[in-house]
Structure formats: structure tokens, C-alpha cells
Amino acid sequence: MKTTIGLASASPRRKELLTVLQQPFELVKVDVDESLLPAESPLVYVARLAKCKAEAGFAAVSGRMPVLGADTIVVVDHEVLGKPRDEADFGWMMRQLSGRVHQVHTAVAIASAGSVLQQLVSSKVHFADLTEAMIAAYWQTGEPADKAGGYGIQGIGGRYVRYLEGSYSAVVGLPLYETDQLLQQLEASL
Numbered sequence: 589m590k591t592t593i594g595l596a597s598a599s600p601r602r603k604e605l606l607t608v609l610q611q612p613f614e615l616v617k618v619d620v621d622e623s624l625l626p627a628e629s630p631l632v633y634v635a636r637l638a639k640c641k642a643e644a645g646f647a648a649v650s651g652r653m654p655v656l657g658a659d660t661i662v663v664v665d666h667e668v669l670g671k672p673r674d675e676a677d678f679g680w681m682m683r684q685l686s687g688r689v690h691q692v693h694t695a696v697a698i699a700s701a702g703s704v705l706q707q708l709v710s711s712k713v714h715f716a717d718l719t720e721a722m723i724a725a726y727w728q729t730g731e732p733a734d735k736a737g738g739y740g741i742q743g744i745g746g747r748y749v750r751y752l753e754g755s756y757s758a759v760v761g762l763p764l765y766e767t768d769q770l771l772q773q774l775e776a777s778l
């Protein structure tokens with residue numbers, strides 16, 4: 589029987605993806621400060637956040653079970669795009685992404701007694717040319733608000749993705765292949 593783990597995430601996408609891996613899990617609530625540190629690179633930032641979420645979760649369950657945390661960021665021109673604050677911020681993000689290629693980085697960490705297992709997956713997304721009317725209409729759907737970079741490849745935003753180099757599940761929030769590898773490493777270590 590597989591060990592039950594904690595999932596330190598409020599993201600419905602991560603819950604669905606972990607279910608696909610047939611991994612028994614319980615949701616664990618954590619509150620992690622997601623601010624970027626001064627001069628921190630995007631890759632260091634995303635890996636740190638995944639680790640912080642996993643470690644905060646492990647502490648929250650008092651070490652009773654291993655806990656998985658993940659983080660996804662969108663990077664364009666070395667700038668990290670988080671979730672849009674409002675419509676103006678979203679419009680700015682879409683103009684950055686329009687007709688260009690950007691990176692999506694997803695980090696996964698599993699904290700257990702004495703160790704943290706980690707993986708980082710980077711993908712490139714080639715975005716469509718967007719008009720102001722398309723941007724305004726997309727905001728109205730409500731989909732962009734809780735998504736890093738302001739779009740969801742798995743939803744309406746998928747129509748703006750011309751080409752993906754990398755992992756689809758990582759862009760959605762949890763890389764299936766790499767997470768499965770981590771879970772196998774975890775089972776072997778218990």
C-alpha cells in the first residue's frame with residue numbers, strides 16, 4: 589500500500605493531477621509568503637517556494653506524513669509574472685506574452701523526516717498575437733485571475749498557445765512524470 593502524503597496546496601489543478609497518479613493524499617493548509625527576495629533569480633525563487641510550502645506543510649502535520657508542495661511561475665524577459673492583481677495588471681501581462689515565447693517553471697518538493705526531494709521542470713510556451721479586444725474578452729471570463737501569467741493552458745487560454753516545448757502537466761501546475769519519480773523515490777526511502 590502506498591503511503592498517504594499531505595498536499596500543501598489550495599490549487600484544484602494540483603489536486604486533480606495528484607489524483608491521476610493514484611497517490612493517496614490529504615490536503616494540508618499552509619500560509620507561505622510568496623514575495624520575491626531582492627536579486628533572487630526566477631529558478632531559485634520557484635524552487636524555494638515549493639520547498640517552503642512542503643516544509644510548512646510537514647510542520648503543520650507535525651511530521652506525521654511526507655508533504656508535497658509545488659509552485660509555478662511564468663517568466664518573460666527575466667521578469668516573473670505572478671497572478672494578475674487586477675484587469676490593468678492582466679492587460680500588461682498579456683501584452684508581454686503576445687506573439688512571443690515565454691518560460692513556465694514548476695518546482696515540486698516533498699518534505700519528509702530528514703530530507704526534501706525536489707524537481708524543477710521548465711517549459712517554453714509560444715503565444716498567439718493578442719488584440720486589445722481579445723485581452724478584454726479573456727479577462728471577462730474570470731479564468732485569468734488565479735493563474736500565474738494570467739492564463740490557463742488547460743482552459744480558454746489554451747486557444748492562445750501556438751506551441752509548447754516541455755511538459756503540459758507542469759504548465760498546469762504539477763509535472764506528472766517528475767512527480768511520479770519523486771513519489772517512487774519517497775516510497776523507496778521509507
Ligand SMILES: Cc1cn([C@H]2C[C@H](O)[C@@H](COP(=O)(O)OP(=O)(O)OP(=O)(O)O)O2)c(=O)[nH]c1=O
Nearest residue numbers: 597598599659660735736739740741759760761
Ligand atoms: C501558466 C498556468 C498556470 N496555472 C496555475 C497553476 C497554479 O495553480 C497557478 C500558479 O500559482 P501557484 O502560486 O503556483 O499555486 P496556487 O497559488 O494556485 O496554489 P498553491 O500555492 O496553494 O499550491 O497558476 C494554470 O492553471 N494554467 C496555466 O497554464
